[in-house]
Amino acid sequence: MNGKDHALVVESTERLLDVLRDRLNLKGVKEGCGTGDCGACTVIMDGRLVNSCLLLAVQARDKKIITIEGVGTRERVHPVQKAIMKYNAAQCGFCIPAMVLAGKNLLDHNPAPSTEDIKEAISGVLCRCTGYYKLIEAIQEAASEVRGLKR
């Protein structure tokens, strides 16, 4: 979990979302619908985006999970976070932890994404405020920064 091991005994019926929020206090994981439609509860599990509201906590055994709390810090934000701030692409902010994770996960796998790649990568996360335009621009800019860092 964000680079640390956690030993937890969970009920067979507990959702991953609830374990993350209530037991590990990772409040950046949001619940927007509980039915896997809005994507606000998205986390990265073994390099893939998953809806934590649709997974049982037991399904996360021995998996590597990244939540927004594991992405950037106040002193050092991730390029995706930095660009979202620059473009005012966080409006109400409720989808933003999931958007950041979707953007980061895309750049982890593909540091030179096309606009279509970005649209595809964030299509599982609904945003009602931005119309997605500034989020896409932000991820594009973050991609060039990531490429610059790698060089």
Next chain:
Amino acid sequence: MTEAALVQKLREAEGLVLIGKRLQRLDALDKVLGVPLYTSDIVPKDALRVKVVRSTVPHAVIKRINTQPAKQMPGVMAVLTAQDIPGINEAYALLPDRPLLASTKVRCQGEAIAVVAANDMQTAEEAADNVTVEYERLPAVTSPVEAMKPDSVRVHDSGNVAKYLKVRKGDVGEGFRQADVIVENTYKTQFQDPTALEPEVGMAWLEKDGSITCVGSMQTPYYVQTGVAKILGVSPDKVRVIQATTGGAFGPKSDEMPVDTCGISALVAQKTGKPAILAYSRQESMIAHTKRHPFVITLKTGAKSDGRLTASEALVVSDTGAYASLGPLVIIRACFHATGPYVVPHVKTDAYCMYTNNTMAGSFRGFGSPQVHFAAECQMDELAKKLDLDPLDLRMKNILRPGTLTATSQLVDEACGLEECAVRAAEAANWRGKRVEFARDSGTFRRGIGMALMYHGNSLGPEGNDYAYVHVLIKPDARVVVRTALTEYGTGAISGLAQVAAETLGLPIDLFELDRPDTASCQETGPTVASRVIVIGGRAAQIAAEKLKEKILTVGGALLRCEPSKLTIKDGLVRHTGDERQAIAFQEVVEECYKRHVSLTETGYYIAPKCDFEPENSQGTTYQQYTYGAVVAEIQVDTELGVVKPLKITVAYDVGRAINPLSLEGQIDGGTIQALGYGLMEQLIHTDGIVVNPTLGDYYIPTSLDIPELQTIIVEYPGPVGPYGAKAMGEPPVDLPAAALANAVAHATGSRVFDLPLTAEKVLLGMKRKP
């Protein structure tokens, strides 16, 4: 020079430093880090979880509510019904028609009847399932047009009309006699769900002194304070309300729901002594909260053969559902804007807000304007077709320009950029070229291009007293705090208030911070609705900042031994305008103010001039300023499947003055796509009063894969009210896209869809109907 650079140069020429700058919001870092900000993130560990038992039928007498089995379940701490309310069982926005908890009758699906509080959510849900309600079903009326008939089912004893008003200008009979052509059509719109990503949530706890504190997702804390106090039977000063960071709102979070969530939580806290939280599920939210009113609009329009309009007759009927909510105000805006932004010499509009047994409609970004603009703008295209005129040419013959009169006979002032919006949007989209080019498409995929124009009366206008209080204070470390009960729920407008205050004070924006809206520290300031924050709140922020500036310059003058009027604040210094060597650090002046006990806390109050119109015929000044705009939509229709694919949207808005173009574009982007959803896919379907698709799996909102190319043009004709001429821009971006898309589909297929959304089925049926 690019357009942006040119604008920046003009600003500098006016001496503006920050206004017009693309500034980052002040609340961005916490949001990208996922810091716990929202109500559910900060709930106390020992809080009880609350579940509401809701009506499952659209209209019935409640025969019996059995709470006994639920009460006996382990872990259940309280089961409450109407009889447990110590105060007044009311939770309404405008008309006294709605109980917090229904006890004798239910008038729609989703009405709250009982409340269960338990130690955990699962227990609360199971206990709620164990509350049984026996109903005696009553016939229901679910169409607003049916509800107008004399023999209709009555939703309330007072009758089914929640509000009626009219516009009478000239003599519409004479207008139609002068007409060479007359077009008459009926247009329909649907329930749209606002779908803020954070569903409704509120929590409450008892303080040691017996008072109650509520924290929740909301737009207007003082509405919640009044509402909760009434329910608890205590005076409002015993209820403190704090707005938590709010995950989107779009209107409904100013209506009844925050009173419900905080009121019910407070009731539980009062009964049990424990903190309580009520968080709606998405499904519960989609059924219970207010949504966009469906409208049925019949328009009859007359014109001379050259295209000049002679008369407009409109019957505008809205469905507000079982309770009025803000419906009586929504219908006012709809009624006044029903002709669209055109000069019409003879106008007759009748507007009815009707009760039905559908779920409740209320405030939603646009507030009646998207519905009437959809009808008016489709009607203009139908008229153009009949007259064999290009839709742009027909519009240009009739648009509002300075010196003309609106439907309410308001004189249009110089702050009207409608013509420039229309011309520039059409040029940018290559309107004339594509109109011809797309019409040549044949085969399965055919493109279409359509346009729509709008005007949008700013702020409250006829809806109420339009005032705001904004507090600005300078701390001893020279940081500046902006504090107001106006709320941030996504738009960035509160950061805009800081920007206005920073410009006024001559200080850099990074000295500013925003305080949480809290009834304990902010004066009552009217609702955060109607795109009011910048226009009205901005003026209040400006006034507060001016008062502070005067104090700073007075003390600075004493320190520098010169006239305060010769001083200014610039580059972190208080300095002489004529002699730059005479200067002192801003921080030093602040410290001196504290030493001298000069208070650096100021409150700005602004109230807009009263709208002056004759109420019988609605003639006169209905709004103090207007936002204008033009939208051009390009689409492609699959003529075999009927599917509409948006290709490009071009928008031009007269925003008066762009305070922060970056945030402004954010409003335009998001509003355009929310309205794209309204135009193409969103529809909360009621069948016999029951919502059949209350999930985001069955109710689609646009994803990143649904958005077309978007081109935005900003036009600035400074208005008389807003700071630096700023006009309202929160709501206007949702007014037109659906209409422009509908006109584009009609261009592509040659047949019109008269009701929203433009689903594949309707597009195909329309094409089949075509001769």
